[in-house]
Amino acid sequence: MTVSTPGEAAGAGPPIAAGPVLRVADAHKAFGAVPALAGASLTLARGELLALLGPNGAGKTTLLRAVAGRVRLDRGTVELAGRALAAAAPRRGLGIVPQEIALYPLLNARENLEVFGRLQGVPPPALHERVAEALDWTGLADRAREPVKNFSGGMKRRLNIACGVLHQPDVVLLDEPTVGVDPQSRERIYEMLAVLRAHGASLLLTTHQLEEAEARCDRVVIIDHGKVIAAGTLGELVERTLGGGRTVVLTLDRLPREPIAGFAATDGGARLAAEVADVGAELPALIERVRAAGCRVEDVEVRRHGLHEVFLKLTGKELRE
Amino acid sequence: MIPTLLRIARISLRRDRVAQIMTFVLPVAFFSIFAMVFGRASIESMPRIALAVVDEDRSLASGQLVAALKADSSLRVRDSVRAGGGRAALDRARAAELVRAGDFPAAVVIPSGWGAAFPGFGGTAVKVDMLRDVSDPVASQVVVGQLQRAAARLLQGDAASEPMVLVATRVTDLLGDPKRSGRMISFYAAGIAVMFLLFSCASGGGALLDEQESGTLERVLSTDVGMGTLLAGKWLHLTLLGALQILVMFAWGMLVFGLDLIGHLPGFAVMTAFTAAAAAGFGLVLATACRTRQQLSGIATLVILVMSALGGSMFPRFLMSEEMQRVGLLTFNAWALDGYVKVFWREAPLAELWPQLAVLAALTAAFLAIARLLARRWERA
Incomplete structure (x- = not known):
C-alpha cells in the first residue's frame, strides 16, 4: 500500500508578519464589452508567498498588470504598504517578473542586469554590486558575458527574475515564473525565491503548476471569471471545498x-x-x-x-x- | 506530397496580405511611377526649360531672336528682373547669378555686334554666350537646339525647316566640370544615402515591435520610464545612427570617388543633422503604425521605394516633367536632396538652405507628434 500526501506549505520564508503589504480591493476592468476583472480582491501579507491560480482567461494577468500600473482599473483600489496607488503612480516598491522572457537577446547577462537596474532607479554606485550579487544568485556568474540569446530556457527564466528585482522591492509579482523549464531549473528558481523571501520580500506568483502552488506557497487565491472564488491555505481550501x-x-x-x-x-x-x-x-x-x-x-x-x-x-x- | 506542399504555400500566401502586396502591388506601383516619369517623354510633356536671356546687342535682329525664343513652347524665357517699381533688362552678371543659384539651368547672352554680323557664315558670326549649369546638362543642349530653330524662324519665317548652325555658341560652365569636382558623385551619394537612411530608420524603429513581442517594452514601461521618454530615446538613437550612416557614405565618396566633403563640411553637417532627425521620426511613425515586424517590412519597402523614386533618390528630379517634380515635393527625399544639391553643387551659403531645413524640421515635429499619438496603444490599457 502506498500513501501519497501533498507537501505542506514551504517553510522556507520567515514567519509572516501581520498587516498586508499589498491589497487589491474590488478590482473591475473591462476591455470593450469583455469583463476581465469583476470585483477581484486579495491581500498579500508581509513575507508571504501567495499563489494566484485560475484557468486561462480568468483574469490573473490583468490583475497583476493592474497592480503593476499597466492596466487602469475601471473601479477598485490597489494599495501598496497601506498607500493607495493611482494607475500612473510610480511603483518603486514593486518588482515585476513578466511571463515572457523580457530580456534583450543581444545583450549579455551582465548588460541586461545593468540596463534594467538603471531603468528601475538603482543608483550607479550600487549597481555594480547588485549586478554581481544577481549573477551569483542566478548561478550565471560564469556566463555573465555571453549574449542571452545563447542561454537555455532555464537560464533565461532565472535572469528574467533577477532583472525584475535589482531595486530590491518589497513586493514581487511573478507571472508564471517556472513555465517551460525542466525540474532542475524549477527547483533552482524556487531556491531563488526562498532567498528573496529571506531578504524580506513578499511574493505573489501565478502558475498553472498546481503541485508547485501546493508544495511551495503559504496561501492560494483562486480566481475565475474576474472574481476571487477561494482564498486560504491548502488545508482551509480542501476542508471548505471537499471536506476532510x-x-x-x-x-x-x-x-x-x-x-x-x-x-x-x-x-x-x-x-x-x-x-x-x-x-x-x-x-x-x-x-x-x-x-x-x-x-x-x-x-x-x-x-x-x-x-x-x-x-x-x-x-x-x-x-x- | 507535392500537391500538399503547394496547398500549404497557397493557403499561407492567401492569408498573408503583406506578401501579396510585395508580390503584386509593389511591382505595379513601381512600373507606374517609371511609366509616368519616362513613358510620356514627348516634347509636350517635357518640362519647359527656364532660360535667362540677356540682350546686350539691342539690335533689330537680337530683339527678334529674343521674341522667337519667347515664342518657343519648350522654353520659359525671362529677360528682365524686378528693379525698384518696375522691371529692368537682365544683364550678364545677374544672369550668371541666377544660373549659379539654380533658378535657371542656362542663360543666353547675345553680345554687342551679334545682330550686325547675323547671319554670318564662314567664321564671321559673333558667338552667343551660353552660361550653363553643369548639374543640368540636358537643358543647355536643348537650348542650343532651340536657339538654331529661333534663328531659322528669323530668316525664313518657317520654323519647320531643318535647322542648321545659324547661331554659334560659346559655352561657359558656371559650376565647374562635374567629373573633376566629383559633384555628380555627391548627387548619387545623397540620393542613395537618403533612401537607405529611410530603410535603416524604419528597421530601427521596428525594434519597438520586437520589444513589444519579447515583453521588454512592457517591462520598460513598468518602470518610471514613460512612453514620451522611450520614444525620445529611440528617436535620438536613430538620428545619431542615421547621421553616422550618411557620414560613412560621404566619407567613402570622398576617399574613393573624390567627393569634396571637407570643402562643404558646414552645409553637409547641417543638412545631415536635419535629414537624419526627420528620417528617424519617419521610422518611428512607420513602426508605431504597424502591428508586426512583417507588416512593417512590407509597408516600409513600398512607401520608401515609391518616395525614393518620386523624390529623386533613383534618378534626378530635373529629368522629370514639371508635374512630377511638383509631386516629388510631397516626399521627404526631394527636400533632403534639394538641400544636398544646394550645398554640393551650388555652393550655397548656409542661410540659403532655410526652405529645406524648415520643411525637414516641420516634418520631424509632425512625425514625432504622430508617432507619440500612435504609441498610445502601448500605454496603460
Whole structure:
C-alpha cells in the first residue's frame, strides 16, 4: 500500500508578519464589452508567498498588470504598504517578473542586469554590486558575458527574475515564473525565491503548476471569471471545498464485468476510486464489494485531497478557450 | 506530397496580405511611377526649360531672336528682373547669378555686334554666350537646339525647316566640370544615402515591435520610464545612427570617388543633422503604425521605394516633367536632396538652405507628434 500526501506549505520564508503589504480591493476592468476583472480582491501579507491560480482567461494577468500600473482599473483600489496607488503612480516598491522572457537577446547577462537596474532607479554606485550579487544568485556568474540569446530556457527564466528585482522591492509579482523549464531549473528558481523571501520580500506568483502552488506557497487565491472564488491555505481550501475525506483508489487484477456500486472508474477502468470520510471504517467494506464482484485487489492507494481536486471542483472541467 | 506542399504555400500566401502586396502591388506601383516619369517623354510633356536671356546687342535682329525664343513652347524665357517699381533688362552678371543659384539651368547672352554680323557664315558670326549649369546638362543642349530653330524662324519665317548652325555658341560652365569636382558623385551619394537612411530608420524603429513581442517594452514601461521618454530615446538613437550612416557614405565618396566633403563640411553637417532627425521620426511613425515586424517590412519597402523614386533618390528630379517634380515635393527625399544639391553643387551659403531645413524640421515635429499619438496603444490599457 502506498500513501501519497501533498507537501505542506514551504517553510522556507520567515514567519509572516501581520498587516498586508499589498491589497487589491474590488478590482473591475473591462476591455470593450469583455469583463476581465469583476470585483477581484486579495491581500498579500508581509513575507508571504501567495499563489494566484485560475484557468486561462480568468483574469490573473490583468490583475497583476493592474497592480503593476499597466492596466487602469475601471473601479477598485490597489494599495501598496497601506498607500493607495493611482494607475500612473510610480511603483518603486514593486518588482515585476513578466511571463515572457523580457530580456534583450543581444545583450549579455551582465548588460541586461545593468540596463534594467538603471531603468528601475538603482543608483550607479550600487549597481555594480547588485549586478554581481544577481549573477551569483542566478548561478550565471560564469556566463555573465555571453549574449542571452545563447542561454537555455532555464537560464533565461532565472535572469528574467533577477532583472525584475535589482531595486530590491518589497513586493514581487511573478507571472508564471517556472513555465517551460525542466525540474532542475524549477527547483533552482524556487531556491531563488526562498532567498528573496529571506531578504524580506513578499511574493505573489501565478502558475498553472498546481503541485508547485501546493508544495511551495503559504496561501492560494483562486480566481475565475474576474472574481476571487477561494482564498486560504491548502488545508482551509480542501476542508471548505471537499471536506476532510480521502480518495481511495483500488487497483484490480482484471476489469470487473459490470460497474461496482460506489466506485468511479479511473485510468480506463483498470482502477476504481471512491470517496470516503473515514478510511479505517470504510476501507474493508470497499474491498469486500470488489471481491464479491469476482475481482482481486492488487493495490490500495489512499489520497488526501489536494489543490488539483479543489481547483477542478471550483472551476469545473470545461475547457476555457 | 507535392500537391500538399503547394496547398500549404497557397493557403499561407492567401492569408498573408503583406506578401501579396510585395508580390503584386509593389511591382505595379513601381512600373507606374517609371511609366509616368519616362513613358510620356514627348516634347509636350517635357518640362519647359527656364532660360535667362540677356540682350546686350539691342539690335533689330537680337530683339527678334529674343521674341522667337519667347515664342518657343519648350522654353520659359525671362529677360528682365524686378528693379525698384518696375522691371529692368537682365544683364550678364545677374544672369550668371541666377544660373549659379539654380533658378535657371542656362542663360543666353547675345553680345554687342551679334545682330550686325547675323547671319554670318564662314567664321564671321559673333558667338552667343551660353552660361550653363553643369548639374543640368540636358537643358543647355536643348537650348542650343532651340536657339538654331529661333534663328531659322528669323530668316525664313518657317520654323519647320531643318535647322542648321545659324547661331554659334560659346559655352561657359558656371559650376565647374562635374567629373573633376566629383559633384555628380555627391548627387548619387545623397540620393542613395537618403533612401537607405529611410530603410535603416524604419528597421530601427521596428525594434519597438520586437520589444513589444519579447515583453521588454512592457517591462520598460513598468518602470518610471514613460512612453514620451522611450520614444525620445529611440528617436535620438536613430538620428545619431542615421547621421553616422550618411557620414560613412560621404566619407567613402570622398576617399574613393573624390567627393569634396571637407570643402562643404558646414552645409553637409547641417543638412545631415536635419535629414537624419526627420528620417528617424519617419521610422518611428512607420513602426508605431504597424502591428508586426512583417507588416512593417512590407509597408516600409513600398512607401520608401515609391518616395525614393518620386523624390529623386533613383534618378534626378530635373529629368522629370514639371508635374512630377511638383509631386516629388510631397516626399521627404526631394527636400533632403534639394538641400544636398544646394550645398554640393551650388555652393550655397548656409542661410540659403532655410526652405529645406524648415520643411525637414516641420516634418520631424509632425512625425514625432504622430508617432507619440500612435504609441498610445502601448500605454496603460
